[in-house]
Amino acid sequence: MELTEAQRAELNEARAIRAETRRPTVPALEALLFEPIPVLDHGFIRVVDYMGDDGAVVQAARVSYGRGTRAANEDRGLIRYLMRHRHSTPFEMCEIKYHVKLPIFVARQWIRHRTANVNEYSARYSVMDREFYIPAPEHLAAQSRVNRQGRGAVLEGPEAEAVLRLLREDASRNYDHYAWMLNEDEAGNPQDETRSGLARELARMNLTLNTYTQWYWKTDLHNLLHFLSLRADAHAQYEIRAYAEAMLRTVEAWVPLCFEAFRDYRMGAVTLSAQMLGLVRRMLAGEAVTQEASGLSRREWRELMEVLGRG
Amino acid sequence: MELTEAQRAELNEARAIRAETRRPTVPALEALLFEPIPVLDHGFIRVVDYMGDDGAVVQAARVSYGRGTRAANEDRGLIRYLMRHRHSTPFEMCEIKYHVKLPIFVARQWIRHRTANVNEYSARYSVMDREFYIPAPEHLAAQSRVNRQGRGAVLEGPEAEAVLRLLREDASRNYDHYAWMLNEDEAGNPQDETRSGLARELARMNLTLNTYTQWYWKTDLHNLLHFLSLRADAHAQYEIRAYAEAMLRTVEAWVPLCFEAFRDYRMGAVTLSAQMLGLVRRMLAGEAVTQEASGLSRREWRELMEVLGRG
């Protein structure tokens, strides 16, 4: 992640401003405000604004006139109760806004979460930056043989080299051709006066899906946690998980009690089907249960054994 | 609107806290923060929190690294352009949270706007306050004869008196019976030890629709403006319009440039159908146009004449 000098100056200026407010304020998040957290080779997330804190969740649950907070212990208990019983509306009372720089193929997964506000950099209106995601060698994985939607072992040797070279060359060449078709210099004037230059909204189609884009993305805490529970999960694609993990750190700084409850009741939790629960009860009663007699499919049985630490 | 002493103390405590923040801060809105603005006879709205300002709209439209603002004049022009051309996503980057006290029949209109976060005081869990909306005499209107969904002249004399007496008596009696059925004193203990007391979730059904409830309501600026364009409109029911008008004042304090653009391009704007536009063009060309020859229905013709100031 390299920022231009102009970008760095903009950031520093924004960070330097201080104001007095009556709003709930979280020093641990203020310390992170505006500062890009690097993700992947050229991406980042940075918190641009936020509304509310742990107390705002409590306040909404109690519909109080003031902050609504009582003894710290009671607040923690209430937040854990709300999370455990999936009372989601109090968590919607906190809001956060990120500026994110990310490869287009990651943006396409991300945007499937519809309950957020998004403003993306427009390639109809502006020229894209010359930046592409190239996986680090340790993330260059083979197709999984057991899971059609997963990764296997890391590629090595000449195959890995060939893949990295192709990714790099194709992205570069396509960007160069994009720039040639645009026929614009930095001031927006023609580079070659004899050519008209292709419309930006058309030229962009030549870019590869690992080109970086950026957007402002704003959502409430409930929907953010739902997003993170899916995208920080071990089954998520590594590239979007890298963003989710960076965002988890900002959530921990922002709303530590909600974060703790989320970790215990959502990230670390498991759901047992009616059938699975029946088996667990029988096992606790001392019965020996086999897959054949369980009524579960082989796949579900394997999932259950993993959950119970008998995988 | 009378607050209890405990509520007033909570408010004062919340207002007294000051913190330093790097977030965009709007002094004119900070001055209103937490302070209830009275609406109707016992209701209020108060701003509890906010995120963003006029600059945040500009920042999102430009996907900038810093605040994104340039010359004040350019920012105003951009905001007006976005509003005029209904580019709604930059306005979604600002968020506001209100605490509202309102009669239940108003709450039922309000909740039809689904793009907001809501936490309402729970009558399953808690006991409702003894407060009902009784219209001021000048708002006690007859049914309109021309518009099935509107008000006519103000009721007067014995009919007005009878209506007000019925509204007051029925609400009071029903609340008294609600309280009797609950059989709880202020501490939640039985008033009459020989009775069990009806479940709160059942007893509430005896209350009238003018009973006050309250909620936390949070939405983004785009959806707030859409709500206000419908509910501050002359065709909205007076009781919800009173809330919308109080909220308009908070929007003006919060995002003055967006408010100005909203007033010019939304509140004060009119939409002409393809047929209406054709007629206006013919009239500008000096042609005399009549309803009969216009192709418009009588109702549409009347609407057009009003719009053109010839009604």
Add this chain to the structure above:
Amino acid sequence: MELTEAQRAELNEARAIRAETRRPTVPALEALLFEPIPVLDHGFIRVVDYMGDDGAVVQAARVSYGRGTRAANEDRGLIRYLMRHRHSTPFEMCEIKYHVKLPIFVARQWIRHRTANVNEYSARYSVMDREFYIPAPEHLAAQSRVNRQGRGAVLEGPEAEAVLRLLREDASRNYDHYAWMLNEDEAGNPQDETRSGLARELARMNLTLNTYTQWYWKTDLHNLLHFLSLRADAHAQYEIRAYAEAMLRTVEAWVPLCFEAFRDYRMGAVTLSAQMLGLVRRMLAGEAVTQEASGLSRREWRELMEVLGRG
């Protein structure tokens, strides 16, 4: 639930029409179409239209050109996999529309689910029917002593009688006064020529919260199942649960494979927190675990013991 003759005639006419279609069609749901299923004393739900079937879920998951279905066994396995792993978007491809008649206090709980389309009967525009919900004696429950948001034992004897009489009298009287204030006969003309009549939008505020209203309510299968998982749950208020249970029967007729998966993986499922899972593993390993040593709060411990059938 009594329909007027005019309503019954409308229903019969709608039911009599048959047309040929290329769309996926579900005979078991066609048999229920338009027919009101009674709920509570005067309410009902009835399916008015639907889109899609079990096959539509499979088709969307496979993004196929045709129906996308294969061996029945494979389709069932895929649907169960999608439900188990919370892949929600294929379930959004089915849609259903209900006409519902329900007490206002139930409507107010219901409407909190925002991801649906709603058209409610307008009390600004029309006169409400003279129908109120009065609980059957076996549902007249006392306030729970252990759960602030629940019911205890059934009320009996003179208290029960008094409560039922108050509910009935107050609803009737308030409706009579509502009608008097409106001053309209069935044709909409004044009953008493010397009075103007109060505007409908104002008069309605005198009605009690057990007055019946009605609406068209349309949602997709994913959001419907989410609604049902909350509202058919034992913790939901009995009155809304009665509606949820009637709707479950329509879901079973409509998409039997989705229904079965929903029952196994959602309705009958339990979620164990990270801490609870750790305890279950220790118990399976033969360790004796006590609440004191568990790290769980007393409340959580009780919840876990219930789940494990050791309550």
Add this chain to the structure above:
Amino acid sequence: MELTEAQRAELNEARAIRAETRRPTVPALEALLFEPIPVLDHGFIRVVDYMGDDGAVVQAARVSYGRGTRAANEDRGLIRYLMRHRHSTPFEMCEIKYHVKLPIFVARQWIRHRTANVNEYSARYSVMDREFYIPAPEHLAAQSRVNRQGRGAVLEGPEAEAVLRLLREDASRNYDHYAWMLNEDEAGNPQDETRSGLARELARMNLTLNTYTQWYWKTDLHNLLHFLSLRADAHAQYEIRAYAEAMLRTVEAWVPLCFEAFRDYRMGAVTLSAQMLGLVRRMLAGEAVTQEASGLSRREWRELMEVLGRG
């Protein structure tokens, strides 16, 4: 748009099935059902399912027990009234589902409309088809000089040839390298046994943004019309407009009364700001108004003159 034989067979099978239904059925739309309508060089839209018709809008607006329709004339009047006054909820009672094949850069614009259900073909799970969008020569436009977000004259001569060659070569080469990196034959077995093959979720990043993808997209009539009002507009990018125009034809077949009202009150309508309306009134009163004296910016003045046919 070329379908494989297997796809064509799937379509024919789906089209051949007929069933009897009690649901509202629209013969003009049934005739189009499942049949792909070609868009761009390899894309299409096809209607896969629908719910409701013009009568369903009327039914919801009247909250009727039957179909709710009366004299055809009254229904048309009601639908036009609802459209003119932006009563949107009755239009939400109709639903439609499309299968769409479209270039990725078009999909990225499209997905910004969040109020729809989407299931996209997964490039994590499956191999993408070898199909790219290459603009027809008459759509190969230069960047507009006056509008940063628009197209100018059509490119011609050697520049046009060079651009088309680059687009074609780069997309082809990148796809070939994608296929090489995957190292899969049609049965999913390695083409080259000495290589592992890159994970599909990674290899896809080498594709260009004009690669075709496909999805199931489902939305209600209100949100569809909003989408079409933005995307069938002259300011929309040609490539997405081509899809919007094909969809407009399906809307006309489906709900002819809603379509007519939409055309009159939305597509062909104009909105005048408070200031613009004031000027029109002055012009109708015979006053000569100039831009300088108008209070409008030059840009707004130009917009107004165009609207009034004096541009």
